[in-house]
Amino acid sequence: MSSTKEISIGDIAARSSELSDDLPGEKMMINMGPSHPATHGVLRLKLELEGDIVTKCDPVIGYLHRGDEKIAENMTYNQFVPYTDRLDYLAPLANNVAYAIAVEKLANLKVPPRCEAIRVICCELARISSHLLGLGVYGMDTGAWTIFMYTFTEREKLYSLFEELTGARFTTSYTRIGGVARDIPEGWLGRVETFCEEVIRTIDEVDKLLTRNKIFLDRTKDIAPVSKELAIAYAFTGANLRASGVAADLRKDAPYSGYENYDFDIPVGTVGDCYDRYLVRMEELRQSIRIVKQAIAKMPDGPWYAEEAKKVFLPPKAGVLTKMEELIQNFMLVTEGPQMPAGEVYFEAENPKGALGFFIHSKGGGVPYRFHIRGGSFISMGILPKIVPGHYMTDVTAILGSLDFVMGECDR
Amino acid sequence: MPDSELQTSLLAKFPYLTPRPGSVDHAAVNVPPSDLVAFTKSLRDELKFDMLTDMTACDWDKDSPRFTAIYHFYNTSTHQYLRVACTAPDDENPEVPSLVSLHPSANWFEREAYDMFGIKFSGHPDLRRILMWDDYKWHPLRKEFPLAGHEVELPAVDVFEGSRTKIEPAPMAGGPFVATPGKTMHDAEPRGKDQSWSETNSKPANK
Numbered sequence: 374m375s376s377t378k379e380i381s382i383g384d385i386a387a388r389s390s391e392l393s394d395d396l397p398g399e400k401m402m403i404n405m406g407p408s409h410p411a412t413h414g415v416l417r418l419k420l421e422l423e424g425d426i427v428t429k430c431d432p433v434i435g436y437l438h439r440g441d442e443k444i445a446e447n448m449t450y451n452q453f454v455p456y457t458d459r460l461d462y463l464a465p466l467a468n469n470v471a472y473a474i475a476v477e478k479l480a481n482l483k484v485p486p487r488c489e490a491i492r493v494i495c496c497e498l499a500r501i502s503s504h505l506l507g508l509g510v511y512g513m514d515t516g517a518w519t520i521f522m523y524t525f526t527e528r529e530k531l532y533s534l535f536e537e538l539t540g541a542r543f544t545t546s547y548t549r550i551g552g553v554a555r556d557i558p559e560g561w562l563g564r565v566e567t568f569c570e571e572v573i574r575t576i577d578e579v580d581k582l583l584t585r586n587k588i589f590l591d592r593t594k595d596i597a598p599v600s601k602e603l604a605i606a607y608a609f610t611g612a613n614l615r616a617s618g619v620a621a622d623l624r625k626d627a628p629y630s631g632y633e634n635y636d637f638d639i640p641v642g643t644v645g646d647c648y649d650r651y652l653v654r655m656e657e658l659r660q661s662i663r664i665v666k667q668a669i670a671k672m673p674d675g676p677w678y679a680e681e682a683k684k685v686f687l688p689p690k691a692g693v694l695t696k697m698e699e700l701i702q703n704f705m706l707v708t709e710g711p712q713m714p715a716g717e718v719y720f721e722a723e724n725p726k727g728a729l730g731f732f733i734h735s736k737g738g739g740v741p742y743r744f745h746i747r748g749g750s751f752i753s754m755g756i757l758p759k760i761v762p763g764h765y766m767t768d769v770t771a772i773l774g775s776l777d778f779v780m781g782e783c784d785r
Numbered sequence: 786m787p788d789s790e791l792q793t794s795l796l797a798k799f800p801y802l803t804p805r806p807g808s809v810d811h812a813a814v815n816v817p818p819s820d821l822v823a824f825t826k827s828l829r830d831e832l833k834f835d836m837l838t839d840m841t842a843c844d845w846d847k848d849s850p851r852f853t854a855i856y857h858f859y860n861t862s863t864h865q866y867l868r869v870a871c872t873a874p875d876d877e878n879p880e881v882p883s884l885v886s887l888h889p890s891a892n893w894f895e896r897e898a899y900d901m902f903g904i905k906f907s908g909h910p911d912l913r914r915i916l917m918w919d920d921y922k923w924h925p926l927r928k929e930f931p932l933a934g935h936e937v938e939l940p941a942v943d944v945f946e947g948s949r950t951k952i953e954p955a956p957m958a959g960g961p962f963v964a965t966p967g968k969t970m971h972d973a974e975p976r977g978k979d980q981s982w983s984e985t986n987s988k989p990a991n992k
Contacts, residue, residue, distance in 0.1 A: 435916035608890035
């Protein structure tokens with residue numbers, strides 16, 4: 374063992390090879406992250422390298438842990454809606470919808486068809502936005518920088534549409550328990566349709582740039598294949614599971630929000646490598662556009678919140694200011710929260726990053742007793758120690774990009 | 786509407802199960818810790834509940850037994866969910882058998898439950914904290930853990946030694962948290978949960 378201990382703080386690579394005897398000179402410890410552009414947030418990977426090949430990978434998470442579950446257990450059901458935006462912050466609308474449906478299941482509320490259709494459009498637009506970003510940064514991770522510019526242009530248009538609908542570009546908080554915050558603005562559906570026409574052209578262009586690109590193929594094909602069995606054992610969901618060849622989609626298997634009324638296909642991969650995960654996301658974009666178009670074509674009329682949700686839904690402001698009953702209703706909802714029955718509910722929605730699940734144990738009253746969030750990203754990352762070893766250091770970015778996770782949902 | 790058909794057939798097949806009341810959606814059963822692994826194995830191999838899609842725990846605060854691990858299994862062919870609850874008998878050192886050998890996804894779930902509740906999973910290959918850092922002393926999702934958090938030294942030891950920076954409890958006054966039952970109005974208000982900023986306890990000066 375060497376006697377000099379002159380090492381700089383944070384230089385783990387130097388420290389571990391200096392200090393431990395069982396690590397011969399060839400093995401090296403590398404800290405990737407927590408602030409590394411390819412880790413898509415604040416993920417830290419402790420990598421052990423032998424030459425250029427990773428022999429061990431230990432993800433360190435929790436840098437974005439905000440205690441969302443603890444917070445949820447200390448506030449009313451209505452108050453938690455904005456916190457759901459911050460889970461998978463690349464698809465806040467889909468999180469809003471998943472949360473609202475979970476609580477509606479507990480409260481046994483049925484929302485009207487117009488609300489369901491609006492929610493479907495929201496979910497699918499969120500999926501398009503999330504996949505556009507996912508593909509853009511995936512391209513960037515594998516050396517195709519142009520893709521990012523293309524997809525971000527489209528995402529920008531989408532965010533303007535979100536702003537028009539919800540009042541916010543990023544943290545939408547659009548759904549309410551038993552409905553949505555407001556009806557769709559006039560002419561909005563037409564603009565969404567125009568967007569669908571435009572985005573399909575960009576997707577075609579990205580397709581031409583990437584799908585048969587020699588460099589991209591070399592970087593992604595046969596990298597980190599996940600077999601069907603492994604994907605199920607590690608509880609993969611969403612596009613990652615489908616890329617491994619399992620035709621599982623909660624929108625088909627356990628339809629919610631009226632997904633059974635739409636016609637769409639589930640893309641399925643064959644070997645589950647990074648390239649398959651890319652292909653599945655590409656096709657999902659097209660399928661999402663298909664769903665949005667159908668939803669626009671048969672958008673029903675009627676209210677956008679459940680009429681019987683009086684005990685949950687804040688009454689309209691005009692009524693609160695002029696009518697006694699509404700005023701009391703508003704006061705009770707704000708101070709004590711919506712009164713929920715006691716019970717346990719678990720609901721998973723097919724979100725862009727995998728299934729987003731909410732488990733609620735209610736003892737009655739306006740505050741959940743136990744509130745648990747199943748983040749799809751948290752689970753997709755549990756497989757990293759299994760699939761990363763054996764690959765080159767440069768493949769790590771491709772693997773991370775292909776799993777398409779977001780740390781907000783992982784750390785909660 | 787709970788899936789009562791599945792629940793009834795499970796209860797008939799496995800005598801050690803008891804029905805779990807209160808489920809509004811899926812079939813739900815309680816299983817004693819001694820039978821958890823065997824039950825999960827038959828679930829996976831015979832009944833094709835092949836995915837452990839979610840796992841968490843619950844702290845019943847003053848009630849005894851205090852800790853329950855709650856599993857959600859998913860059948861990828863029939864698309865059914867099943868909730869399985871396993872209560873740890875000991876309140877002081879709660880311990881539940883680990884399912885990592887059957888479902889690799891349980892690895893991170895159990896680490897999270899250990900981190901947040903302090904439940905030990907016997908047989909887990911690598912039971913250490915996952916969201917909080919390794920030297921953290923508390924289990925934040927236990928009911929007695931204050932919402933504002935505890936004062937604690939910065940986990941980066943080198944930074945702490947240089948600057949003595951501490952992580953302080955979050956201010957609660959004016960926060961979004963709701964009134965909960967309490968003896969007096971002051972106890973019941975959100976700031977009743979406050980650890981550092983209130984009329985009686987002023988905000989510590991920045992060191």
